[in-house]
Amino acid sequence: MNDTDATIVNLELPISDEHFTQVFFGLWRMGQRFVVNKGGTASGKSFSSAQKELLLSCCDGQRTLIIRKIASTLKDSVIPSFRARIAELGMEEYMRENKSERSFIHALTGASFIFRGLDDPEKLKSIEGIDRILIEEATELTIEDFYELNRRARGREKIQITLNFNPIDERHWLKKHFYEQEVTNAAKLESTFENNPFLTEHDRTEISYLKQFNYNQYRIYALGEWGVAQVDNPWLYSFELKKHVSPLPLDLLPNNPVHLSFDFNINPMCCIAFQYSRHRGEGTYVRVIKEFELKNTTAVQAGKLIKAHFPHHVLTVTGDATGRNKNAGYSQADETIWTQMIRTLGISAAQMLTPTRNASHKESRYLCNYLLQEHPSFLIDPGCESLINDCLTARPIETDDPNKEDQLLKGPGNSTLGFNLLDCLRYAIWTHLKDFGRRIPIGTPNPPPER
Ligand SMILES: Nc1ncnc2c1ncn2[C@@H]1O[C@H](COP(=O)(O)OP(=O)(O)OP(=O)(O)O)[C@@H](O)[C@H]1O
Numbered sequence: 001m002n003d004t005d006a007t008i009v010n011l012e013l014p015i016s017d018e019h020f021t022q023v024f025f026g027l028w029r030m031g032q033r034f035v036v037n038k039g040g041t042a043s044g045k046s047f048s049s050a051q052k053e054l055l056l057s058c059c060d061g062q063r064t065l066i067i068r069k070i071a072s073t074l075k076d077s078v079i080p081s082f083r084a085r086i087a088e089l090g091m092e093e094y095m096r097e098n099k100s101e102r103s104f105i106h107a108l109t110g111a112s113f114i115f116r117g118l119d120d121p122e123k124l125k126s127i128e129g130i131d132r133i134l135i136e137e138a139t140e141l142t143i144e145d146f147y148e149l150n151r152r153a154r155g156r157e158k159i160q161i162t163l164n165f166n167p168i169d170e171r172h173w174l175k176k177h178f179y180e181q182e183v184t185n186a187a188k189l190e191s192t193f194e195n196n197p198f199l200t201e202h203d204r205t206e207i208s209y210l211k212q213f214n215y216n217q218y219r220i221y222a223l224g225e226w227g228v229a230q231v232d233n234p235w236l237y238s239f240e241l242k243k244h245v246s247p248l249p250l251d252l253l254p255n256n257p258v259h260l261s262f263d264f265n266i267n268p269m270c271c272i273a274f275q276y277s278r279h280r281g282e283g284t285y286v287r288v289i290k291e292f293e294l295k296n297t298t299a300v301q302a303g304k305l306i307k308a309h310f311p312h313h314v315l316t317v318t319g320d321a322t323g324r325n326k327n328a329g330y331s332q333a334d335e336t337i338w339t340q341m342i343r344t345l346g347i348s349a350a351q352m353l354t355p356t357r358n359a360s361h362k363e364s365r366y367l368c369n370y371l372l373q374e375h376p377s378f379l380i381d382p383g384c385e386s387l388i389n390d391c392l393t394a395r396p397i398e399t400d401d402p403n404k405e406d407q408l409l410k411g412p413g414n415s416t417l418g419f420n421l422l423d424c425l426r427y428a429i430w431t432h433l434k435d436f437g438r439r440i441p442i443g444t445p446n447p448p449p450e451r
């Protein structure tokens with residue numbers, strides 16, 4: 001028997017292991033001041049943390065504060081969930097609910113559970129003498145809300161603050177505070193619906209379906225990975241999932257070259273493979289077949305792996321014009337990334353289509369959007385998940401300077417804001433499909449005139 005079982009059995013609660021998820025056992029073991037409970041939807045965060053708070057508090061007679069940003073949301077979600085957990089844990093007999101106070105008190109141990117919103121005028125008084133705080137939907141709180149709660153949670157031994165949340169935005173303070181710096185006394189837990197054995201097949205299918213409608217939401221709620229809050233001004237304003245992502249995998253067309261477009265970031269090295277027709281009439285197409293995100297690799301290793309996917313196709317290569325530079329990270333002696341790549345892919349100089357310069361973000365934004373809007377058949381394979389995510393979430397920097405307004409908001413190559421695959425797409429379009437926008441001058445700051 002492990003210590004978790006022992007604690008539960010000692011409490012003499014009529015409930016066994018099989019009533020708990022992995023998330024519960026993860027939470028149960030954590031004794032740090034902060035428990036950072038991040039995850040996708042339906043992973044069992046709320047259910048499990050309510051179970052933990054109820055079990056712990058009844059044992060020690062503690063005072064627990066359960067917080068949401070807005071008080072009125074408590075009565076529809078959090079309080080009913082506690083009521084249901086109380087019943088399942090067989091605590092109904094001892095637990096007294098005071099609806100007007102929004103609290104439960106255990107008749108034997110004196111443990112209390114107080115539910116408050118941060119908009120509650122009485123909230124600060126409720127924090128006094130608190131042993132434990134559970135924050136539901138913690139992304140609703142501002143960092144000032146959090147600092148204030150943390151500051152006021154004092155005067156008791158081993159106070160614990162648990163934060164439950166979905167990773168809705170990679171710019172959120174929760175990420176900066178707990179994931180991008182060293183925080184002492186914080187334990188982190190990650191979970192997705194895959195960690196919850198209590199879901200039905202139907203529940204699972206519904207969550208997985210998100211992928212077809214909104215990849216960003218799929219990332220956040222199915223994969224439990226940091227996503228991007230609603231992008232009001234997308235960089236690719238003409239990109240539409242329904243129009244540009246094929247519902248079915250795209251076949252590689254035989255007897256048609258495969259064009260590779262690289263972004264030579266050090267890590268990951270990224271590439272897209274695509275095919276397109278040169279003619280413009282009926283049956284014209286552009287198809288992005290595959291994406292590669294290769295971590296901790298060299299140009300030679302990457303070249304071999306990519307070549308193995310297209311052994312019988314003529315290949316061409318384009319990409320980041322700075323890949324010509326010797327100092328871009330992979331080069332040895334007088335070799336550049338490009339010369340290594342050409343050698344490994346076994347292609348001739350004629351198949352190297354590297355531009356002499358990269359498009360400016362302004363030129364590129366205009367051309368990409370024009371193509372997405374006007375091309376009758378521009379499709380991306382549904383397996384190109386990172387590219388699709390980039391297309392949905394990329395946004396320009398916020399600026400009042402008209403010369404900078406199309407500038408892509410970028411972070412380091414290995415961050416959510418790397419947009420490496422979008423860079424590959426930009427280079428591909430710049431090299432191969434620049435002509436598509438010929439009727440309008442490249443570099444026009446405004447969308448094309450009405451035709
Ligand atoms: N221990 C459990 N026993 C039975 N069912 C459970 C258990 N844990 C979770 N579930 C089921 O899984 C569902 C989702 O759990 P929960 O609401 O805790 O997820 P969550 O991670 O808080 O989701 P969200 O991020 O959407 O708030 C519950 O409504 C319940 O049906």
Ligand SMILES: [Mg+2]
Nearest residue numbers: 045046047164
């Ligand atoms: Mg929840």
